[in-house]
Amino acid sequence: MAQFKKSVLKVAVSTALLSGVTFSTNAAEEAAENQVERIEVTGSRIKRTDMEGANPVTTIDAAAISKMSVNNVGDLLQNLTSSAGAAVNTQTNNGGDSSTRFSLRGIGDERTLVLINGRRVVAGGNGANASVDLNTIPTSVVKRVEVLKDGASATYGSDAIAGVVNIITRNDYEGFELKLNAGQSGEGDAEAKGVDLTFGAASDRGNVVVSLGYNDQGDAFQGDRSFSEYELRAYADGSTERGGSSAPPWSNMDGYDGGNVTQGPEFGDWRPYDGATDSYNYNPVNYLQTPSKRKYVNVFANYLLGEFGVLGEVNSFAEMSYVQTVGKRLIAPEPLAPLIFFGTAAPYSPDNYYNVKYGPKDPDGNSFQIDDWRRRMLETGGRKNERDYKTFRTVVGFNGVFENGWDWEISYNFGQSDATERAEGYFNLARVGDAAGPTGWLDANGSLITDADGNAIVDAANGAQLVCLNAEGAVIDGCVPLNIFGQPGTDTAITPEMLQYISGDYNTTELGQNRQETLSAIVSGDLFDLPAGPVGFAAGYEYRKESGYYKPDSLILQGTTTAGNAVSTEGGYDVQEVFGEAIVPILDDAPFAHMLELSAAFRYSDYSSFGDNTSGKIGLKWMPTDALLLRSTVSTAFRAPTIDDLVGGAAIGFPEAADPCDANTYGSDAAYEAVKNSPNFANCIATGVPANGYDSDGVEQIPSNTGGAENWGGSIELEPEEADVLTVGMVYTPDFVENLSFSVDYWEIQLDNALSTVGTQSTLTGCFERGEYCDRITRFGADSAAYGGIITVDDYAVNVGGIDTAGIDFDIRYTFDSNFGEWRLSLDGTYLLEYDKHLASETIDHVGRFEVNHDGHFAELKTNFTVGWSKDDWDATLTTRYIDGVTETENGWWTDPFDRSVESNVVVDLQGSYLVTDHLTVTAGIDNLFDEEPPFVFSAFGANTDVATYDIIGRYMYLRAVVNF
Structure with missing residues (x-):
């Protein structure tokens, strides 16, 4: 048994090294020392003495975070190789909301569950949102971030289809820390400055930690970069x-x-209009990086109340956070048409x-x-939006250990985010x-x-x-x-x-709110002993209530403003859940099985909005030798319809799309004549296009109605998404090479009944090619000067098709000493094998592609390679981030459709720090050291590139000073 514990400890620490972006020697030693404690690992509710379960988990600790320029968890996560798709960040101006979100595996930020200390976090945004705004979680309060890359609905409930992000906070910090940050791009813009103050105190009965901070992110404009x-x-x-x-x-x-x-x-x-010479260049006055100011306070406290009979020693705990973010958007002056x-x-x-x-x-x-007249209203100075988001979250509870040694906990979790958005420059x-x-x-x-x-x-x-x-x-x-x-x-x-x-x-004001309340109770402990060890068990009950609203002002409600029209959203639902989990040791210290362990979990959920759901999970963890860990999980996961999915008020947006019925979509008159003579053109005529066709004369943004399923008039009822998730992997720490570790994990997600929209482009294409969705397209009639043009496309929420995706995550770590200091080498990456999005009668392959109308960027290979060095009081890190090239399709507008290649992207970051005294550390760094421009992505919306994937600011220099006692 002693050999078993030693082997597990070695693998646990090695795996922590593997899964982190970087991991300091001191942090590894600290992790090793803590293995004797029973801890809760992300992906399981059972407290155990080793860090590694059957689930693949990436861990990023505070030491790694300190080597980055990021100031919030969102920016940190978007640099992971497992990030894909089109999650917004503060580089997203038109279409962004001053938030940063994380789309694990590229299947949508709403399918990645975010937790703080194992508990849910209220959604953020302009109201009735589906995912967490990660800008509301500053890195100053983070002890580590654990990213579970596995379906986890059986453990945590809805939304954990792609995986889970669990932020573990510094709620046990003692001392005083002052952190000052400043940064600026090589162009002299995108300035950032911030200050964080953290202090904590403890006694023999409890502790308290308080963290305060302020961060100011400056703007940059597209006109100040040659590529945009x-x-x-x-x-x-x-x-x-x-x-x-x-x-x-x-x-x-x-x-x-x-x-x-x-x-x-x-x-x-006056002369004929020529799009090649008379078009308006709107890029220069658009933000390349949106400005924002954020202030926040966090408080964590524990206090031992004393002995209470069968409950044992009872501890009380509390968490409180408040974040206010004021962000801005600026896009070109209104095109009044x-x-x-x-x-x-x-x-x-x-x-x-x-x-x-x-x-x-x-x-x-x-x-x-x-x-038909069109005039760019330059005199307004642009369309300006200012968002004021206030997010409050608190957790209170009690925990302890029963007389029989079982752990128990009862907690109440409340979160609320309130939004006010004001806009001007509209008519x-x-x-x-x-x-x-x-x-x-x-x-x-x-x-x-x-x-x-x-x-x-x-x-x-x-x-x-x-x-x-x-x-x-x-x-x-x-x-x-x-x-x-x-x-x-x-x-x-x-x-x-x-x-x-x-x-x-007629400036507009919109109000919104997200509200979440959760009451949970859980017990965990050892059921009984088997020859290979005790059977671990956990069970619990959770009640959760979600509510939210979005309320536009009367101008937007009436549809009399060019800011768009929308209907109020207000609703909510509640869910009651019971869950259980067991870990069964099968073999211990046996031939070819130093350890063999089986785990299982289930959760039953009863929703007021649609009914019930049951999800389950089975995991296997096998160590044939003390150097090799094999692991696998099979699980079912689900996502319940959100408030916005169900009752989201109808709103109008303007996505870029090409109408196959429009002469403007084709590069020549001959090409359009061929279209008009094709059988498919009958579908155009059926929607209201004249028999001789029409020309929109350069309309590329199609008015589209979005909102919840209730806007279909009761003809469509939503059901939850369901997914089957498989992971198979290994962790190997060979004895013949000291300090070398690597892991490989295969993952596969099959998502059915996806809650989504068909998409404007897919609606138009589906009607033209197959006669689908034609009733969702409304066109101007024969009595209009714009006869045949699109008035709106209905694109409300539906259960539509699904997603099949699979890939391989790999991670290699090696450390060694030399006469010139200690060296740390690491390589982690994600290789995408499959990503097929299924619509009603269409399957869209995403692998190695950028699909602006079908979810964003899906490079086949993404890697981060890091070289770290430390000697005495010096430390340095060089990180090379690689994103494979992709293919995009130019859908027309100015030429016949064709595919083009988007080049690969390599960005190098350099950081160095010096321990000036025992109480002062100074860090300097340069992100994008060689000022690499992002690749040209024509079909991306904004800045001629994919702002959700690439570093678009260019060379960025920052300085940080940390004082602690």
């Missing part, structure tokens, strides 16, 4: 061309003969003074009604319609000036006041006529008074 300064279009021959929006600040509108016309930069020079972009008719009247004076003319020199469409309508003039007495026939005059009148008129010729009180024909920066620009009328009083 212009929007780029890609072509099959490898060339690129500067692109942009069809709504330029010099206007783009109907010409009299049916084509579109523009003035170009030369005022009054009421008809084609927002589906609202706001024609420019031929009797509007500005149309008469500046607008295009018919062959006889007369003004005419302009139905009231009803007022825009009034301001573009007919105009008249009021004399000094306030009377309408008319001609001999009693009609309001259109031409200017000396000393008179220009006013808006309604269809009956009456004055619209307070309305200021709009001039979209002038040039920004000149005396013909849109005036402040015009902006005030159509937008000044």
Whole structure:
């Protein structure tokens, strides 16, 4: 038995070395010393004396985190090789929400469960959200992060399909620590600064730890990087061309003969619009990194209450955290195009003074009604959003050890996040319609000036006041006529008074909340002894209540603003669960079985929203020798429909997509003629496309209705997702090479009944190619100037298809001493073997691809290679992050569809630290040492690259000083 314990200890410590990004010698020694204690390992509720179970777990400790520039857990996790897909971060400007989320295996952040000290964390965002905002967890409070890369619904319940992130906090810290951070990019932007203060005290009966902090992240703009300064279009021959929006600040509108016309930069020079030369470059004024300010406080406390009979010694504990994040978004000024972009008719009247004076003319020199007009509203300075998120979480409870030696715990967990989002730079469409309508003039007495026939005059009148008129010729009180024909920066620009009328009083405010309450009770201990050891057991009960809401203001509810329209979301559900787990030792210190252990777990869940679910798990852990550990798990996992899935209010978004029925999608007239002559074009006609086709003239963002399943009008009821998860792996620490360890794990996830949306692009493609989803597409009718164009695509939540994915994780660690210090070498990586997303009649292969409309980036291979060195008071780390190249598809818009290769990406980070005194450590580092630019990804939305995957800031230098006593 002594040999067994020694072997397990060796493997446990070696595996900890394997699974961490880096792991200091002192941390390893500390882990070894603590093995005699019974601890709870992520993936199991049973306390045990060894760290390693049947589940693959990656551990990142405080020593490793201190060698990075990251300040929150989200940025830390997104650098793992097991991260994939399209989880947002603060590099996500248009479409982001100032949060950072983690998508393990790339199957969605909502399928990765986040815990703090083994307990759930409230979701974050603008209200009724499905996943945790990891920006709310600062690294200053983290002792270690454990990432369980295995399905764990049997242990933790819903959402743990891809795995679990368990953040273990520094709730036992004693002393005083002051940490100062500062950083800046090589371009002089993206400045960051922060301060963290942690202090803890203990007595023989308890302890308390308090941590305070503030972090300020500065902005960077796309215009300040060569790769993102212009929007780029890609072509099959490898060339690129500067692109942009069809709504330029010099206007783009109907010409009299049916084509579109523009003035170009030369005022009054009306000519045919040419997308190659007249498009507006919106990139420079967009954030490349969104700014945010975050302040936080965390308190952890334990106090031994004393002996209470059969309960034994009873300990009380409490956790409290409060985080406020204020983040901003800035995107280009609004492209005001009421008809084609927002589906609202706001024609420019031929009797509007500005149309008469500046607008295009018919062959006889007369003004005419302009139905489709587009104008970039540069005068606003951009569309600005400010988010104020406040997240509060507290845990209180009691734990102890019964007289029979069993552990017990009762806890109450409460979390709430509140959001306020304010937006400006948008317009009231009803007022825009009034301001573009007919105009008249009021004399000094306030009377309408008319001609001999009693009609309001259109031409200017000396000393008179220009006013808006309604269809009956009456004055619209307070309305200021709009001039979209002038040039920004000149005396013909849109005036402040015009902006005030159509937008000044119409900035929007949205409120949201997520709320979570959990009451849990658990017991664990040894049931009985077998020849190979005691049978471990745990069982418990959990009651959880989730609720949330999202409340837009009246402008958004009424759909009268270009900020979009949305309906309120409000709802909730509760769940009662019972769970159990056992670990059965089968063999101990036997030939070819130094240890053989079987584990099993189950959970029964009863939801108020859909019914019940049962999940289970079986694991096997086998050590044929003291140097080799083999492990495997088979489990079922599930994810319950969220509040947003169920009752999310309908909202409109504008994803990029290519309409197969649109001439603009194809590179030539001949290509479109072939489409119109194909049998598939009958599906276009069935949705409302004219038989001779239509041309959207550069519309690339398709208005799409999103929201919960209730928006289908009761025709669709959601069911939970279900998944089968398999892992098989090994950990090997050979005796013949000291301090060498490696692990290999194969994983496989088969997800069915996925809770998702079909997606705008898949809806359009499915209708065109197979006649599916056609009833979800609404187009302008024959009486519209935009006949055939898309008004909206319905893309509400459904159970649709599933995901089959598999891959291999590998990890190698080697340490050795030399005359020049201690060296640490590590290589960890993920090799993706399979990722197939199944929709109703379509399977999309993601391996080695970037799929903007199908979940993001899925490199075949990702690795992190680290070289560490330490000698005396010096320490240095060099990390090389590699992301394999992928293939993307250019879906059209400016050329026929084609595939193009996205090059691989290699980024090198360098960090060094010096122990100045026993109480002061100074660290300096450079992320992206060689200033590697991110690869060009044409189909990605924003910055000409994939902001969710690559380092887009460039070379980044930081300095950190830590004072502790």
